[in-house]
Amino acid sequence: MPDSFFANKTRKRKRTTTRDVGPTSSKKVARTGPGRAPVKGKVNVKGKGRAVDEELESDVTGDEGVDDMDLGAEDVDPHESGEEDEDETPAEKRLRLAKLYLESVKEGLAEGEFDAAEIDKELISSRLKQDVMIHAGKVHLFIADNYDLSQEPPTLRTRGHRFSVTSAVASEDGRYLFTSGKEGSIIKWDLRSGSRLKTFPKLHPGKTKGKGKEKASVTDVPGHTDEVLTLALSGDGKYLASAGKDRKVGVWDVEKGEWVKGFGGHRDTISSIAFRKGTQQLYSASFDRTIKLFDLSVMGYVETLFGHQDSVLALDALRSETAVSVGGRDKTARFWKIVDESQLVFRGGGRSSVRELLEGGALEGLEEDGDVEPRKKERKEQKRYVEGSLESVAMIDETTFLSGGDSGSICLWTTQKKKPIYTQAIAHGFNEVHSETEGLIQTPRWITALGSLRYSDLFASGSWEGEIRLWKIDPKLRSFSLVGTVSAPGVINSLQLISPPKGSLDGVSWAQDRPQGEHARPVAAVTSIKTPLVLLVAGVGQETRLGRWVTVKDGVRNGALVFALHPTLH
Amino acid sequence: MDRRPRPASGRPPASAATSRASEKQSKLSSNRPEDTASEHHSSSDSEGQPESDLEEQDEALEDPDGPGVAQWIDEDELDDVSDENEQDRAGEGKTNRGQLESLKDDLSALPFGSLRKAQRALAQASERENNTRDPGREGNAGRKAKKEIAARKNKHAPTEVTSKRPVSRHRTVVEVHHMEVRDPRFLPLAGEFDGTRFRQQYGFISTMHETELKTLRENLKRARKLLVSYPKDSREERELEVQRLELAVKRAESAVNRDKREKVEQEALGKASREEREKREKGKGRFWLKDSEKKKLLLKARYEAVAAEGGKGAVRKVIEKKQKKLSQKETKSRPFARQGGAGSATGRAEAQGGKRTRDDGYPQSKRRKVG
Numbered sequence: 026m027p028d029s030f031f032a033n034k035t036r037k038r039k040r041t042t043t044r045d046v047g048p049t050s051s052k053k054v055a056r057t058g059p060g061r062a063p064v065k066g067k068v069n070v071k072g073k074g075r076a077v078d079e080e081l082e083s084d085v086t087g088d089e090g091v092d093d094m095d096l097g098a099e100d101v102d103p104h105e106s107g108e109e110d111e112d113e114t115p116a117e118k119r120l121r122l123a124k125l126y127l128e129s130v131k132e133g134l135a136e137g138e139f140d141a142a143e144i145d146k147e148l149i150s151s152r153l154k155q156d157v158m159i160h161a162g163k164v165h166l167f168i169a170d171n172y173d174l175s176q177e178p179p180t181l182r183t184r185g186h187r188f189s190v191t192s193a194v195a196s197e198d199g200r201y202l203f204t205s206g207k208e209g210s211i212i213k214w215d216l217r218s219g220s221r222l223k224t225f226p227k228l229h230p231g232k233t234k235g236k237g238k239e240k241a242s243v244t245d246v247p248g249h250t251d252e253v254l255t256l257a258l259s260g261d262g263k264y265l266a267s268a269g270k271d272r273k274v275g276v277w278d279v280e281k282g283e284w285v286k287g288f289g290g291h292r293d294t295i296s297s298i299a300f301r302k303g304t305q306q307l308y309s310a311s312f313d314r315t316i317k318l319f320d321l322s323v324m325g326y327v328e329t330l331f332g333h334q335d336s337v338l339a340l341d342a343l344r345s346e347t348a349v350s351v352g353g354r355d356k357t358a359r360f361w362k363i364v365d366e367s368q369l370v371f372r373g374g375g376r377s378s379v380r381e382l383l384e385g386g387a388l389e390g391l392e393e394d395g396d397v398e399p400r401k402k403e404r405k406e407q408k409r410y411v412e413g414s415l416e417s418v419a420m421i422d423e424t425t426f427l428s429g430g431d432s433g434s435i436c437l438w439t440t441q442k443k444k445p446i447y448t449q450a451i452a453h454g455f456n457e458v459h460s461e462t463e464g465l466i467q468t469p470r471w472i473t474a475l476g477s478l479r480y481s482d483l484f485a486s487g488s489w490e491g492e493i494r495l496w497k498i499d500p501k502l503r504s505f506s507l508v509g510t511v512s513a514p515g516v517i518n519s520l521q522l523i524s525p526p527k528g529s530l531d532g533v534s535w536a537q538d539r540p541q542g543e544h545a546r547p548v549a550a551v552t553s554i555k556t557p558l559v560l561l562v563a564g565v566g567q568e569t570r571l572g573r574w575v576t577v578k579d580g581v582r583n584g585a586l587v588f589a590l591h592p593t594l595h
Numbered sequence: 596m597d598r599r600p601r602p603a604s605g606r607p608p609a610s611a612a613t614s615r616a617s618e619k620q621s622k623l624s625s626n627r628p629e630d631t632a633s634e635h636h637s638s639s640d641s642e643g644q645p646e647s648d649l650e651e652q653d654e655a656l657e658d659p660d661g662p663g664v665a666q667w668i669d670e671d672e673l674d675d676v677s678d679e680n681e682q683d684r685a686g687e688g689k690t691n692r693g694q695l696e697s698l699k700d701d702l703s704a705l706p707f708g709s710l711r712k713a714q715r716a717l718a719q720a721s722e723r724e725n726n727t728r729d730p731g732r733e734g735n736a737g738r739k740a741k742k743e744i745a746a747r748k749n750k751h752a753p754t755e756v757t758s759k760r761p762v763s764r765h766r767t768v769v770e771v772h773h774m775e776v777r778d779p780r781f782l783p784l785a786g787e788f789d790g791t792r793f794r795q796q797y798g799f800i801s802t803m804h805e806t807e808l809k810t811l812r813e814n815l816k817r818a819r820k821l822l823v824s825y826p827k828d829s830r831e832e833r834e835l836e837v838q839r840l841e842l843a844v845k846r847a848e849s850a851v852n853r854d855k856r857e858k859v860e861q862e863a864l865g866k867a868s869r870e871e872r873e874k875r876e877k878g879k880g881r882f883w884l885k886d887s888e889k890k891k892l893l894l895k896a897r898y899e900a901v902a903a904e905g906g907k908g909a910v911r912k913v914i915e916k917k918q919k920k921l922s923q924k925e926t927k928s929r930p931f932a933r934q935g936g937a938g939s940a941t942g943r944a945e946a947q948g949g950k951r952t953r954d955d956g957y958p959q960s961k962r963r964k965v966g
Contacts, residue, residue, distance in 0.1 A: 332756065370755075442752065443752060
């Protein structure tokens, strides 16, 4: 018997009523009227759901001709309920699938509990709300408060690069760590043991086959021939992408540890690359003011995006087909809508003032435009620092992102407003230089790296202060505040926050939560879904990534630092 | 009409391409300018190019009723052509399967970007087919729809611009504020010059000149008087100052005279043009006032002004002065000086000859009449 769903019945479509969607009233299912195409992706049923979605899509505008439609009055049996019909309407089908989904959710939540019957309806509804937020691409993990940073977290330090580490990325499953250095080599580490697995050294450019004036083709050399400035790992952990001064985007196979392909096309140093989460689409940003898109599933170049007026310094992307990039001295952050072939322009370059209080000389960062009038009693000195360039960017969710500038200010942006919602000025203090003629010159340390835990309210910022600062965004996404700091001497060239799956770092020695004598924290038998273990991966070097403007040599080792942040239970 | 024999490989004439082939061709060509320096798909591109040509050729052959090419063929070549065409038609049926395979190969060789664009265009075309639309718009089905960026709803939202327009390398590092020089003479903002309006609005300048002259004259008088009473050391400075004042007075005088003369001339011209207009209204034909006539008119007006001030005696004096001046100039500019009376008959003759041949603007002997 063919699937009843496709039966071309001559029958009017029933309208959806509230009685059809019974216990799942809390779930925000898009209710479409008859004849309209059901919305894709709103009903995500695991496993079975995927195939079902496609079926729903195919039944778009029912191919009923006017002649076939039964225009007479419907004979409804009042005793019969709609669901028992053999041929289901789309609404009924949705209801059936929703029930299946609820069952699966109940099973999922019941893992840690003993009695499945005691699960509250609220638990289910909150979980469903979270699922909706995940699909809408909004922040749904509010976990920043759960980490106690008063003590030093367990750390893994890796050494192996001759020059500064420009980028350190860990895979999503917490197995591998990749680091790249200014000497052009990429090293693959085992994240659990901390041992070096493989090195991809810098290669010599190679001889030209032609008559000498011809340059060697980009794809000839199976490796990088100059500084590697940036790394990115695909979501499934299959490909590693790397790029740098040799204007090549290199793709490596993670498991085999070998070069797959090199993409030319960029005309200047590539400063940053990012994968679109969950796919194998790669975005690369370069000093030639373009952003190029590549698709690694077919190993091809897709398109180029123009718009920046100055070299693009940083790039970030999330699940949807959008990216955000920051353009250095043109003082703009651009949000690229790739499908629409358009960009939203956000202008930075604001002025931030600092108030120095009389008492302790403690600094207080102010918001821009000086909304707060400084009281004359407290005001000692008011210095103003203008943001001359935007250096780093991190996306929090699909419509919110952060940018860090060279005046030490971290700005929180949303795609609806052209100015930042919140600015934290002088986030990493002042760089003090003693000069004979001028005395003490204080310039704010600029933000060299930003990293955010995806879809959560926790993010980290780094400079050459010697500390990585962890911040928490407030639930309304209107401002953020400092949560704690982690000591990391050197220039922080890259930051990444990941939450590996539950059991991946259980047996790892370096990542164990150190039990302190007095402050012993009860270790939970099962880390709950809400507060996962978070790994903070930082690439640390003696020099800044893109140039040699800042060098910090005392007590600094070039390498990657991985901090395991364990959640505390109250 | 016989078709011109085509080579086995190579580009077919542009007009012979069918709509499908042209679409693909345009996508390929649109890809090419984007990746000028790209090498990574240069190989794929080069592979795709000759194959796509073959594909186009096959498609063109498949559709004999489609748009063809009108080519003039020499009579001698006609015999050769007919044989080749027979061969082509015979071979068509066999190559159908081969065409499919070659099509598949071509599609796989195309760069991914062009395939995506083709997919999008097809999706858009199918969308348009579903929606009801005017039959007149059939032609636009193949063209890619330009995505219009909606204007932002409120001014606090960020601006949205296209991401497909390349940006030039040139950029100003530091913005320097230059003074914008605006000469009101050449600005359209200032409007056209109108003499009467100018005189109305800036007539005060002539009064200023007069007052200036008066004050300068007084200053000069005083300075001359004081020149005597100063001690001897500073006398030179005082003398210099007196000279400067004299020059200034001369300048002021000339300014005042210029103003007067211009006033008189403008009045005369205005009067003449008014009379002309009246005559024209009455029926007189148009004519253009020659420069020479104009000069005469102005000269007359000048003399009349002098007469108005000083009377006929003054006019006579002015005329005499002028004549004297001119004669002095003339004697100076003579090439040979007058020599002794009896001796040089030739000299005199020459001088007289020279005198006779010279053409003067103003006749020396005649007395000019005013009026």
